[in-house]
Amino acid sequence: MTRTRFALLAAGLLLCGPLSGQETDFDLAAQRSESQDVRPVPGHAVDHGGLPLNPVPHSLVRGEGRLDVSGGVRLRGEGTRFAADLGFLPLARKGVALSVEFGAKAAARCGVKPLSGAYALRIDGSGIALTGYDERGAFYAVQTLRQIAESPAAAGGLPFVEIADYPDLPTRGVVEGFYGTPWPHAVRLSLIDFYGRFKMNSYLYGPKDDPYHSSPDWRLPYPESEARQIRELVEACRRNYVDFVWAIHPGQDIRWNEEDYRNLVRKFEWMYDLGVRAFAIFFDDISGDGTDPGRQTELLNRLDADFVRAKGDVAPLVVCPTDYSRLWANPTPQGSLAIYGRTLDPSVRVFWTGDVVCSDLTPETLAWVDSRIGRPAFYWWNYPVTDYARHILMQGPVYGLDTTLTTDDLCGFVSNPMEHGEASKLALYGVADYTWNTAAYNPIDNWERGLAELVPEAREAYRTFAIHSCDTETGYRRDESWETETFRIADYTPGQAAALREEFERVVAAPGVLEERCANRELLAELRPWLAEFRKLGERGLRTLDLIACYETGDDAAFWCGYVRNRMSAADRSAYEAHKSGTMKLQPFYEQAMDDMAAGFFTRLTGDRPASARGIGSFPTLATTQSRLMLDHDPGTFYTSGRAQQAGDWIGVDLGTLREVSEVTILQGRNSTDDVDYFDHARLEYSADGRTWHPLLDDLRRQYVIEWCGEPVGARYVRLLRLDSPRTNWAAVRSFEVNPVRAERLGFRVEAADAERALYAFDRDPGTSFRSDGRLAFEVPDGVREYVLLLDLPGEGGLRVRQFAADGSVLSEMAVGEPFFRLALADGAASVALEGPAEVFEIIAR
Incomplete structure (x- = not known):
């Protein structure tokens, strides 16, 4: 699904060789508008009185007493149907009564809302009563009972409680739609159990790198071993009351003829024989004839008639359109989405990612798309997916989702997770909560509960890692390290330094605690490369605090010795770049403190400021450590803007003080031949005060390499300013050098x-x-x-x-x-x- 692969990994695609398979001729220029705003996480922690349920029920009333179930429970009604799911309570012939009922009549007697998945739960002196509107609702009641029985509130007996509950959205779940290594079979099975446990009811199978899902092998049957695994996934979903939706991605090479239509139907028949009863067709991330919306709707309508309705037991189709984001969708009546609205059968659900590929869910974006497709959209949220930032492990809270939305606005919601399935569970815990009880969703509280749910034996260590592993640095940015205060060495208090030292000590300790105590070894295996770098990040931070104290003593020899020992070697930096954390506060503290001390030390020795520069400009990522990549004298690395270039954008350097500038050299783009990320119309300017700018070179057109050499000018700031251009790509700079050192x-x-x-x-x-x-x-x-x-x-x-x-x-x-x-x-x-x-x-x- 995600064009995030293209949106932020274009560097690798362009530098490492030609595009492969379905990416050939794909337009990289249209996909660079992810927001750089970093909004704080809303919500607050809540005292749940020892009963933290997820999703949060719509209605929960606690009574005064407790029910003793130490002697076991005896099943009544439909209870035996759920005996395998009730293993958390001992069964006994003379135990406390536990009745399970479901169906419209039973639900009406108990006031259960007439919705699939709705249920009522009562625990009182007479026993336990679970009532579902349907069988799925009864299963969800069992899952809530499990959480109650396993909660701290159940010490000494189950608390008396009455719960009336139901889902706000009819479809809630996960799409395995990322680029990269598909999930291992064991991880998929673990996740399906997780979906059922927390009342998610949909799993869309569509990993882009499954060759039998996409071009060109979508026409072929799965090999026997893989077919057997799909059968097992279908069965696991059945046990957990999760709809298994198998998706096909044929658009890159589909031929709009009878032969390929038969190929598609035959593939669906093979999947039907494996137990699949729900299907999706993805037309995302393609180019060429496959993007024709008229052909797409004609195919979907024919499949609906020939296959879905003919079978009788197949769910309505789901489609991902080529125009799945407002960023590049044609808004006119002639656009693809409007054609869908006019011609596509109303039963077909249509995916939508929002204003851009990775974006918040808002009423505005849904109103825009719903008015065109003629139905409530099916929201595909590209979070916590990291196929555009594989060096990051997203462990932060789930937020950016409007809590006033209803089924009038969207028909369902699925999350596209990371290729690290176990590490995705923290975010999916939040998705389950939001999609079930939207108005009550509390991001911070959900995150705190999720940490305790997933790693109860090492919650604080996991929390320390997670709170510093939230931000992408670029693209869809997330708040991070919000409880940590960092500082610059010119202005801090002893209290700030002591608090930061305590946090770095927690960072150093967390990986060892998780290694020793984390019971989920699959999760630990996914975290381990990041934990290794996280520990080193903490050690760097502690050494930096020690070095600041040494610097302030004025002992030049001791300071410099400590400084070089605290530098990151090329190997250190390469390892950190591959598995980053602490990108918003912790690593910047280290980088800035080291820079500040080196500059102050040089000034102390020479009486002059060092001839160094820092990146500045209109792009927010210039304030991050990424700007160093255009100042490292290495044309093989580059700074990237992380969002689309706009009128008035600029990239420049601050020399720290007024200097005589006589030479400027800039290498734009990720390469100097055919890259799309550069200012194709620009002016090179300088300023002494940052307010009044003077040109050095004007009307530069389509120049990757910009060189100026002339009579010295007094400047503290030098910048490259974007001039009028239709280009909306990102911007990238490999090198920005002012007064490069010359032998002469x-x-x-x-x-x-x-x-x-x-x-x-x-x-x-x-x-x-x-x-x-x-x-x-x-x-x-x-x-x-x-x-x-x-x-x-x-x-x-x-x-x-x-x-x-x-x-x-x-x-x-x-x-x-x-x-x-x-x-x-x-x-x-x-x-x-x-x-x-x-x-x-x-x-x-x-």
Whole structure:
């Protein structure tokens, strides 16, 4: 389903080679408008008196007494039908009476709402009575009884309670519709049990990377082993009163002829023989002839007549249209959705993702689509899916869903989860709650209950990980770390530092606690790569707090030694980038504190600000650590805006102070040949105050590489401003360099195997470095008396420093064993050479 794969993973698709299969010729330019707003999580924790039920019942009244069931229960009515589901209570011939009834007459006697899934539950001195409007309602009553029996409130006996309950939405569930590795069979079975336990009634099977679901193999039968697994999924759904909906995705290569129609019907017949009684057709994420809405509705109507109605026991069809988002849907009467509304059989339900691919559920987006398709939409929520941000594990609260909606607005709701099925359960716990009792949905309270439900044996450790694992950094952003206060080193209190230290200590401890106590080993296996990086994030944070204290003492040697030890190596950063957490507050605290201390340290040594820059601009992601990717002197990495470019957008740098700027080089896009993410019409500008801007280059059209060199201008800010353009792609920048260090500007000669990279040792920016594995030599300008060497030394080998006279003779030689080293120059020294392995951050002449 999700174009999220294209929306945020276009980098990988464009840099790693041609698009595959159904992605060929797909328009990457239309999919870049996910919101960057990060709204706080609404709601509040609630004291449930030891009875935290999910979903929250519509009506619950607690009585004063308790029912002793220690002697077991005896089943009455239809109870024996649910005996396998009642294993949480011992059965006994002379036990407390437990009656189960269902059907319209029984429901009417108990005042049960006439809706599928509705039920009443009563526990009092006479026993336990469960009444469902239908068999599914009785099953849901059993699930509520299970939660009561397993709750803290059941200590000493089941609490007297009366519950009248029913679902607000008729269809509530999950669509396995993500790109990436489909769920393992065991995980699917575990999730189906989870759906039943929390009253979700629909599971749509449509993993994009199942070849027999999509092009070109949708025409073929499943191999025997996979067919057997589908039978097992159907049976598991039957046991849990979940509708198993098998989806097919034929649109990329379907031929609108009789042969392919027969191929489709034959595939449906094969699936019917496996027990499938509900079907969906996905026309999402395709191009070419398959996108024709008239052909699509003609096919659906014919299938409805020839297959659905002919069988008699098959549920109404579900379709995902090609225009499933308002972002690119044609709003006119000639648009695909309006054609659906005019021609599609009213029984067919139509998916909709909202204003963009990943977006909040609002009355406005439903009113827009409903008026066109002529029926309440079937909402497909692309959360907690991460096929567009696979480095993130979404563990935050479920929110962004309007609580005033009814069946007049939407006919159903399904969540598209992550490829990590067990880790998706926290979000699905919220989806179950919202779709059952929409008006009462409380996001924070649901999340707190979900943590205790899923990992009761290590709830606090899981909570620590989850609260710092919510944000995507880009795209559909989520609030994160809302209980943690970070700070900049120039302005903080001892209390803030102590509180942050306590939080980092919890971060360090959480992975070990989960490893030891988490009973769900499948969940732990999914979390483990993230937990490893989470622990390292906590350790970095603690070292950073220690380093701040050291920095403030003014002990230069001790500070620099601690600083280089606390830096992330290339391997560290690569591991973190692959399994991120703490992206909104914890990692930015580390990055900013390290930057601030390095800059202050350099100023303390030299009396001047470092020649470093930070990213600024109109895109919110420039305020995150992502902006570093255009300032790391590595054209293989890039900053990306995370939303569509708009009129007046700009990307720039803040040099920290007014400087004489004589050269600017910008590499736009993810590559310099055919990338879609760049300003194709732009102006390069500078400003001294951030208010008045002056052009350096104007009317730049379709330029990936922008270079300016001229007479120096006084500037603190330099930016690339978007001019008039129809382009709505994202924007990406691989490199944004102002006054890049040049050998001719140094005024002295530098010799190294990689002489260009060696210049970073003299660029007056401690944030850059040169890794020397051999010899780095440089001339000594007149008037220099000493050098301060800011280094990082490997564990093995040694670094030797030699000073030479003008005739090449050696004046002195010494070993360097510490990262911070003051080199006093010998009389007559004309050059200096560093010999041996070292990472050289800065060589400061004094």
